[in-house]
Amino acid sequence: MEVLFTFIPKEHQQKHLIEQFPEVHFHFAYKDKMRLPSADILVTYGEDLAAADIESAEKLKWIMVASAGIEKMPHAAIAERGIIVSNVKGIHKTPMTESVLAHLLALKRSLPFIYEKQREKQWNRKTGSRELYGSTALILGPGAIGSEIGRLLQAFGVHTIGCNRSGKQAEHMEKMVRFDQILDTLPEADAVISVLPSTNETKHLLKKEHFQAMKKDAIFMNFGRGDLFEDEVLVEAMENGEIGAAVLDVFNTEPLPPEHPFWDMGNVVISPHASSHSGKYVERALEVFIPNLRKWLDEESEPTNLVSLEKGY
Amino acid sequence: MEVLFTFIPKEHQQKHLIEQFPEVHFHFAYKDKMRLPSADILVTYGEDLAAADIESAEKLKWIMVASAGIEKMPHAAIAERGIIVSNVKGIHKTPMTESVLAHLLALKRSLPFIYEKQREKQWNRKTGSRELYGSTALILGPGAIGSEIGRLLQAFGVHTIGCNRSGKQAEHMEKMVRFDQILDTLPEADAVISVLPSTNETKHLLKKEHFQAMKKDAIFMNFGRGDLFEDEVLVEAMENGEIGAAVLDVFNTEPLPPEHPFWDMGNVVISPHASSHSGKYVERALEVFIPNLRKWLDEESEPTNLVSLEKGY
Numbered sequence: 110m111e112v113l114f115t116f117i118p119k120e121h122q123q124k125h126l127i128e129q130f131p132e133v134h135f136h137f138a139y140k141d142k143m144r145l146p147s148a149d150i151l152v153t154y155g156e157d158l159a160a161a162d163i164e165s166a167e168k169l170k171w172i173m174v175a176s177a178g179i180e181k182m183p184h185a186a187i188a189e190r191g192i193i194v195s196n197v198k199g200i201h202k203t204p205m206t207e208s209v210l211a212h213l214l215a216l217k218r219s220l221p222f223i224y225e226k227q228r229e230k231q232w233n234r235k236t237g238s239r240e241l242y243g244s245t246a247l248i249l250g251p252g253a254i255g256s257e258i259g260r261l262l263q264a265f266g267v268h269t270i271g272c273n274r275s276g277k278q279a280e281h282m283e284k285m286v287r288f289d290q291i292l293d294t295l296p297e298a299d300a301v302i303s304v305l306p307s308t309n310e311t312k313h314l315l316k317k318e319h320f321q322a323m324k325k326d327a328i329f330m331n332f333g334r335g336d337l338f339e340d341e342v343l344v345e346a347m348e349n350g351e352i353g354a355a356v357l358d359v360f361n362t363e364p365l366p367p368e369h370p371f372w373d374m375g376n377v378v379i380s381p382h383a384s385s386h387s388g389k390y391v392e393r394a395l396e397v398f399i400p401n402l403r404k405w406l407d408e409e410s411e412p413t414n415l416v417s418l419e420k421g422y
Numbered sequence: 423m424e425v426l427f428t429f430i431p432k433e434h435q436q437k438h439l440i441e442q443f444p445e446v447h448f449h450f451a452y453k454d455k456m457r458l459p460s461a462d463i464l465v466t467y468g469e470d471l472a473a474a475d476i477e478s479a480e481k482l483k484w485i486m487v488a489s490a491g492i493e494k495m496p497h498a499a500i501a502e503r504g505i506i507v508s509n510v511k512g513i514h515k516t517p518m519t520e521s522v523l524a525h526l527l528a529l530k531r532s533l534p535f536i537y538e539k540q541r542e543k544q545w546n547r548k549t550g551s552r553e554l555y556g557s558t559a560l561i562l563g564p565g566a567i568g569s570e571i572g573r574l575l576q577a578f579g580v581h582t583i584g585c586n587r588s589g590k591q592a593e594h595m596e597k598m599v600r601f602d603q604i605l606d607t608l609p610e611a612d613a614v615i616s617v618l619p620s621t622n623e624t625k626h627l628l629k630k631e632h633f634q635a636m637k638k639d640a641i642f643m644n645f646g647r648g649d650l651f652e653d654e655v656l657v658e659a660m661e662n663g664e665i666g667a668a669v670l671d672v673f674n675t676e677p678l679p680p681e682h683p684f685w686d687m688g689n690v691v692i693s694p695h696a697s698s699h700s701g702k703y704v705e706r707a708l709e710v711f712i713p714n715l716r717k718w719l720d721e722e723s724e725p726t727n728l729v730s731l732e733k734g735y
Binding site: 120207208210211214217221224228230232236239240241242260268364365367372379380382384386387389390 | 516517519523524525527528530531532533534536537539540543545546547550551552553554555573574577578579622657676677678680685686691692693694695697699700701702
């Protein structure tokens with residue numbers, strides 16, 4: 110039994126794996142792709158696999174993706190071989206939610222202004238700070254992460270509206286709407302927060318008219334995937350002052366090219382796809398992987414967090 | 423009956439007061455101090471009264487301070503006359519708590535780094551972000567505001583330790599310690615947050631050894647009063663790398679002089695005593711004042727939120 114990691118856990122984490130599973134050969138290296146043909150299980154961030162790799166990984170039965178997004182995986186090649194794919198959906202919850210709250214509170218409490226005035230050594234109390242309390246947030250995609258965002262927003266006294274395909278109730282949402290009701294719901298929202306995955310249905314879901322329907326001082330946050338809208342649509346909305354601010358963690362092109370107009374927009378915050386970063390990332394991924402591997406070995410049972418390649422999440 | 427405001431509420435708020443209390447003469451101007459001799463009640467931010475003003479305000483019976491701090495009031499002159507003082511303690515709770523959480527999350531999630539890299543148009547994912555979750559906060563002064571900070575920190579999965587004079591249990595604190603136990607408790611805390619008022623006991627409460635006892639990456643936040651420590655003590659602690667970062671909303675000298683070393687310290691954030699700012703400030707002060715004035719007029723009963731000039735809060 111061979112398990113191939115395409116990223117390198119810390120030494121004590123490697124040691125822990127080896128001790129826990131003496132029957133398994135672990136390889137913590139991938140670059141040369143030499144180990145692919147003999148790997149039974151692959152642990153990857155999900156951005157380093159091509160169809161040809163799947164082909165050469167003849168014995169591969171399970172791909173564990175230590176990330177949430179699987180849109181960069183060679184879906185057809187994996188599906189054809191019947192390889193199981195699982196991810197670590199839950200582990201992004203904490204750091205991502207903290208990043209969303211950090212950015213939202215920072216804008217409400219005028220932190221960019223406060224930092225700027227400090228650089229200028231200016232004591233300027235006209236911060237224009239507002240409160241998060243009593244505002245309304247529309248959360249696009251209230252799954253594991255979106256619901257956690259909803260839980261904390263509610264603790265701050267925010268009214269939460271969830272939005273998914275079916276309008277089915279999600280946790281920590283005061284009310285739910287369907288994708289086809291977004292346009293009618295946007296005028297209520299002080300913050301519009303997307304954590305939607307990239308699927309056929311969410312691609313370019315937000316169009317010109319959606320930004321026009323938002324409040325003039327709405328804060329729009331995209332922490333899901335960059336293809337939720339076309340860049341030009343948001344550039345135009347910001348230039349026309351249709352919304353108050355945008356915080357973007359994901360982009361159609363990553364890294365965001367240096368010449369992109371977003372960089373220079375005073376009311377756009379660019380977070381370099383870093384909202385899930387955390388010193389605890391690999392630690393948590395292993396907390397998901399280890400019990401799954403144990404069950405896989407002992408009972409030949411499928412891992413938790415199975416991903417459907419058709420649905421895309 | 424005359425009520426003198428030393429600040430100017432919005433027009434609709436003035437109108438509302440006049441309509442609610444046809445029997446009262448309201449004056450919304452102070453600068454020339456002409457109205458002082460005839461005022462029965464004074465509504466002030468608490469920073470514009472001298473002992474001579476109290477003397478000339480011959481009829482004054484009640485000072486309503488639309489703020490929490492009363493240390494700039496002429497205590498002796500007020501006490502001598504037996505004038506009642508009340509404040510609006512509760513109304514700072516929401517904006518201040520949001521500011522504290524905003525600054526704390528911003529540092530944990532590397533917002534200053536993210537903003538800086540955006541200014542440089544650099545896509546740099548090495549943000550070094552950490553999580554608030556699972557950390558420990560020591561809250562100095564868990565009263566109305568401190569407990570609200572505790573409530574929200576707990577929602578983020580933070581362990582809360584409260585610290586007051588007596589060690590008496592306060593809300594949303596996992597455990598409590600007394601002032602004389604601070605030094606022993608500091609090594610546990612990832613964040614040290616003060617919302618203490620200025621009193622004889624809190625003045626210069628934190629000394630050199632306190633900062634030395636903190637974790638090397640501790641975040642120290644002073645949102646209470648500037649005289650909690652002498653500036654030199656913190657300057658030295660920051661220069662020696664004894665703690666990770668400081669966020670200061672209050673200072674020994676306000677405005678902070680342009681030549682002060684704090685301005686240039688990369689790990690010190692200067693918030694210009696603005697953490698309680700909110701578009702809802704006067705609105706909320708009036709929500710406290712109006713029912714108190716009604717009861718004062720109808721039942722001659724004392725207002726809520728009475729302040730003890732001896733204790734200082």
